[in-house]
Amino acid sequence: MKKYIIALAVILMVAGLIQPMLSLALAQGTVETVKKASGNVVSVSNEDSTIDVSCLTDALKKTYEQKTFSVSDKTTITKNGEATDLYDVVAGDKVSLVYSTTAEGENIISSMVVGK
Numbered sequence: 001m002k003k004y005i006i007a008l009a010v011i012l013m014v015a016g017l018i019q020p021m022l023s024l025a026l027a028q029g030t031v032e033t034v035k036k037a038s039g040n041v042v043s044v045s046n047e048d049s050t051i052d053v054s055c056l057t058d059a060l061k062k063t064y065e066q067k068t069f070s071v072s073d074k075t076t077i078t079k080n081g082e083a084t085d086l087y088d089v090v091a092g093d094k095v096s097l098v099y100s101t102t103a104e105g106e107n108i109i110s111s112m113v114v115g116k
Contacts, residue, residue, distance in 0.1 A: 037069075037099065038055065040095075041091050049071045050071065051071065069109050074110065075108075075109045094115040097112050
């Protein structure tokens with residue numbers, strides 16, 4: 001019983017130390033949530049390194065929302081099983097994205113798979 005109480009005390013102490021750090025990171029906007037999206041490419045801007053995608057927002061109502069995503073130098077793009085770049089992505093392509101949203105609201109893609 002004594003071991004369980006000590007273990008619980010250690011867990012609570014660690015949680016007490018982590019919580020303020022996490023709160024500070026959230027307040028500073030340094031923690032980003034990873035999200036997923038899929039849909040059809042509406043437009044591609046190689047100049048701005050962005051794509052607009054019509055994303056399914058409600059499968060039951062079949063509603064879509066157009067979102068703009070940024071491609072960075074760290075973004076991995078795969079098409080037909082091979083690595084490629086934004087120049088090979090065209091309007092009408094189906095894409096699956098993994099992205100995060102910055103504190104400023106910019107959606108930055110970490111990986112994109114282009115399908116048929």
